[in-house]
Amino acid sequence: MKLILAEKPSVAKNIADALxxxxxxxxxxxxxDYIVTWAFGHLLQLYDAKDxxxxxxxxxxxxxxxxPxxxxxKVKSNPRNRDKPDSGAQKQLKIIERxxxxxxxxxxxxxCDYDREGQVIGDSIIYHFKTDKAVYRLLLxxxxxDEVMNGLKRLKPNTELRPLQDAGVSRQWADWVIGINLTSVATLKxxxxxxxALNIGRxxxxxxxxxYDRDKEIEQFVPENYYKLQxxxxxxxxxxxxxTYFENEEDKFKAKAPLEAVQQSLxxxxxxxxxxxVSRKKEYPPYLFNLSNLQGHITNRYRGWTSDKVLKVAQKxxxxxxxxxxxxxxxxxxxxxxGKTAKVLKQVTDGLPYQHEISFYKSKRVFNNAKVESHSAIMPTYVRPKKLTADEAIVYEAIKNRLIMQFMPIAEFEETILHTALVNAKxxxxxxxKGRVQLVEGWKKVEQIKSKEAMLPNVEKQEAVALKAHEITTHVTKPPQQHTEKTLLKVMETCGKHIDDSTEEQDEGTLKAILSGFSIGTPATRAETIKKLKDIGYIRAEKKILTCTPLGCKLxxxxxxxxxxxxxxxxxxxxxLADIEKRTFSKTQFLxxxxxxxxxxxxxxxxxxxxIIHEVERAKRTNEVLGACPVCxxxxxxxYKGFGCTNxxxxxxxxxxxxxxxxxSMKKKPTRTMVKGLLKNGEVMVKGLKSKKGNTFNARLKYVKNEDNDYFSWKMRF
Incomplete structure (x- = not known):
């Protein structure tokens, strides 16, 4: 009998279904022949310092x-009372032990997931119980x-994954040591x-x-006038x-006088x-998505999305x-x-109006072992979605479309550059x-991407034309653009190397940096980092723009x-950490x-x-009784942090x-008035709630205890 431990209940269900x-x-x-059980992510966590x-x-x-x-x-803490273990985690650990x-x-x-965190989750649980039974790894x-059944035929001894476990534990211990020590002394100081606390993290x-650097660049930017002659x-x-008039390949002039002299000659x-x-040029589709590019694509295109939300939807x-x-x-x-990609492509393109234009082939741009580290790019599986939420549909369609684009015709356009000179003018x-005409729409058809085309008349070299008008226009240099989650993720992905905000393409230098692990965080943690910076008040988000708060600047x-x-x-x-995974650096040296x-x-x-970087202003609290606890x-x-029972x-x-x-999520915080109404009547009317699309609405809310645990959940009616 074999016992399979999955990272989450939903994955355990997938494995059980396959078996x-x-x-x-x-x-x-x-x-x-098999028992399939599950964790809820990390069931165990590192001791707190006071433990x-x-x-x-x-x-x-x-x-x-x-x-230490x-x-x-220890068993992970109850999120509502960190001094107590989480009852659900404790119960599931006992089941796994049995x-x-x-x-x-x-x-x-x-x-568990085939990454550092997945390795640590599985190993921490299995070896917590000091088993001497054979342990294997299912890497999918x-x-x-199909993949589950194939994977069970090619299991690896868990000992072969020791470098991955070493990297995961090194990351976990390092962040604990830096976080606990520097957060504590920084807050005290x-x-x-x-x-x-003043959160300090690696x-x-x-x-x-x-x-901060981008904000300062913008703040210190001194705009300058420049001129063009049109x-x-x-x-x-x-x-x-x-x-547009140009000299020595430059069409922007810092002084107006030279252009005024040219204007006199006209x-x-x-x-x-x-x-x-006239040149014919090719446009290749953007590469398949990795997580950072997917997050950048979605957060840039859709209002209200964050990189954290993209990751959560993709995980689902x-x-x-x-x-x-x-x-x-x-x-x-x-x-x-x-072979698998050909099968998936056939499945996801069935019935599309441009299906006849799709041609599968083994493209080096798509299939390239040298450009894959641990996991391939994101793509759909052969399973057809039956029902998707609106959010899931956005992410799934983006991933599906990006795969289809790779096997559509390459887009082509004709670019024309005309130089016009003046007769006898010195x-x-x-x-x-400049003008361009799209000749082959190709992969752009998938998402109906329209090119901006400037058409030029059909003139020939040496042909005479009439000068009809001319003017000098004044322009002002612009500061760098403020960061969005898309641009921030790109900088984090390669520590700022080889960054071009205008494209999702990656040059060889960028790919080399990414695949060597030289980055800020990992694909799995970057979204969480951005979210945490917002939550602890170091940065703020206004629409898509990210800026430092005064607290962030002071820090x-x-x-x-x-x-x-x-x-x-x-x-x-x-x-x-990436080198520890590759066995070229040791856990001991790192720690x-x-x-x-x-x-x-x-x-x-x-x-x-x-x-003093931060002064905490605490509003005076009264012991006013807001109502009776519905539990006791x-x-x-x-x-300070909530409205709670005195018991x-x-x-x-x-x-x-x-x-x-x-x-x-609806841009509201609970108030004393709201809590009073809730405790008195069992529900309360809340006005001015915001939907995901930004619409304002009112609703009646109840706060109801869950049947299967001690927590409460909100219920809404209109």
């Missing part, structure tokens, strides 16, 4: 630096029935008043610095076209076409067997996937005009550990460096100048958090 297991028990599926020593329950500067002799794990110890189970298969890029700070010419047939002058260049599609593994850095497919420059300008703001430093750390860096950083902060009948009062010390968990995610 045709119908019997479901509490916490697992059981068939004749090692109770003195850390209150932070004091002399307690730090603190680096050995890192220990299954692991069953006499007839002789083999354990970890089927998708959860379709630079914050006045009690409240949220990936948070360089990301913040990217936005002329209108007319052919013998009465067709007109525009031209009076009563005749013109002719001095040169005509992956768990529904509709797309391949989304947390990838690659924009190409493994060459072994040629000018050192000429007028240049960058004051916090003395400048390495943590340095993209190169963080990029080298991320590359070291020794992190521990030394942390000790040194704590000493620098302690010895530095006392200054005790009083509900307002606290919480004896175990009552009723609370409405002030940062409640459901309400926040």
């Amino acid at each position: 045709k297991i119908k019997t479901k028990q509490e916490g697992y599926f059981e068939g004749e 090692y020593d109770q003195q850390f329950a209150k932070w004091k500067m002399e307690f730090f630096p603190f680096i 002799d050995s890192f220990r794990y 299954l692991l110890k069953r006499r007839e189970v002789d083999t354990i298969i970890s089927a 890029n998708e959860w379709t029935p 630079y914050q006045k008043g009690k409240g949220k 990936v948070l700070l360089p990301t913040l610095k990217i936005i 002329a209108t010419f007319e052919t013998k047939t009465g067709e007109r076209y525009e031209g 009076i009563d002058s005749k013109a002719f076409v001095s040169d005509k260049q 599609l992956y768990e529904k067997k509709l797309i391949t593994y989304p947390r990838t850095a690659s924009t190409a497919l493994e060459e072994s996937l040629v 000018l050192s420059g000429q007028f240049r005009s 960058v300008e004051t916090f003395p550990i400048k390495e943590l703001f340095d993209l190169e430093f963080t990029g080298r750390l991320e590359k070291a 020794q460096f992190i521990f030394q860096f942390t000790r040194r950083s704590v000493d620098v902060i302690k010895a530095g100048q006392d200054t 009948g005790h009083s509900v009062i307002e606290g 919480w010390k004896k175990g009552c968990s009723f609370v409405i958090w002030k940062n409640d995610k459901f309400l926040a």
Whole structure:
């Protein structure tokens, strides 16, 4: 009997379906040869500092630096009360332990995601119970029935994945040590008043610095005027076209006087076409999506989307067997996937109006082992979606369309460049005009991408034309554009190297940087980093624009550990983790460096100048009773973080958090008036809620206890 451990219940269900297991028990599926159970992501977490020593329950500067002799794990904490274990995680761990110890189970298969985090999730659970049974790894890029069955035939001993586990644990321990130590001492040193800590993190700070630097560039930008000379010419047939004066390939002039002199020469002058260049050019489709490019594409195209939301939706599609593994850095497919891709392409293009234009072939642009690291680019699977939410449809269609584009004809256009000169005028420059005509629409047809075409009249070289008008126009240089999630993700992906905001294409230098692991964070963590920067108040988002808050600016300008703001430093750390996976760098070396860096950083902060970066203003709280607790009948009062039951010390968990995610998704926060109405009447009318599309609406809300756990959920009626 084999026991399979999946990362999530939905993946366990996919595996059970592939194995045709119908019997479901509490916490697992059981068939004749296989038992399939699941985690809920991380069921175990690293100890908090106070779990090692109770003195850390209150932070004091002399307690730090603190680096445990050995890192220990516990059941993950209840998100509403961090001092207690999560009851759901605790229950599922007991089920897994019982299954692991069953006499007839002789083999354990970890089927968690094929990445660092997935390896740590599976290993932390399996080895927590000190099993001596054989452990194998199921490594899949998708959860379709065919792939599950094929994967079970080619299992790998889990020992072969030790480098992946070492990289995952190194990342986890490093972030714990840096986060716990530097967050604690920074908060004690630079914050006045009690409240949220000053969050310090290995990936948070360089990301913040990217936005800060762009904000400063814009702030310090000094606009300059420049001038252009535009002329209108007319052919013998009465067709007109525009031209811009240029000298030495430059058409922007810092001074107006030289252009005014040129303008004088134009009076009563005749013109002719001095040169005509016509070239046919090809436009290739953008590469297949990796996660960063998918996030950039969606957040740039659709209002209200964040990179975090794109990842969550893509993860759902992956768990529904509709797309391949989304947390990838690659924009190409493994060459072994040629046959599978042909099958998928046939499936997703069936019935399309341009189906006859699609031609599958083994393109080096699409299938290239040299451009794949761990996981291939994202593509659909052969499973056809039956029902998708509106959000899922947006992400799925983008991924499907990007695959189809690769096998459509290459788009082609004709570009014409005309040079127009003046007869007898002694000018050192000429007028240049550009025009283009789309000849082959090709892959652009998939998403109906229209090219901006400037048509030029059909004139020949040496042909005379009439000068009809001319004017000098004034322009102003523009500052760099503020960062959006799309541009920020690109900078994070390669530590700012080889970045061109205007395209989703990647040159060889960009690909080399990505595939070597030289980046800020990983595809899986970048969205979470951006979200956290917003949540802790270091950056703000207004529509698509990301900017630093005053707190974020103060932190960058004051916090003395400048390495943590340095993209190169963080990029080298991320590359070291990638090298641990490749067995070219050791976990021991990496952690020794992190521990030394942390000790040194704590000493620098302690010895530095006392200054206040953040002053927490706490509003005075009253003990006004807002109503009776619906669970135990005790009083509900307002606290710093939420409206909660006064009986919480004896175990009552009723609370409405002030940062409640459901309400926040509709741009609302709970108020005392709202809570009073809710406790008195069981429901409350809430006005001014915002839909995902930005529409305002009113609704009645209830806060109801879930049947299967101790938590409450919102119910809405109109």
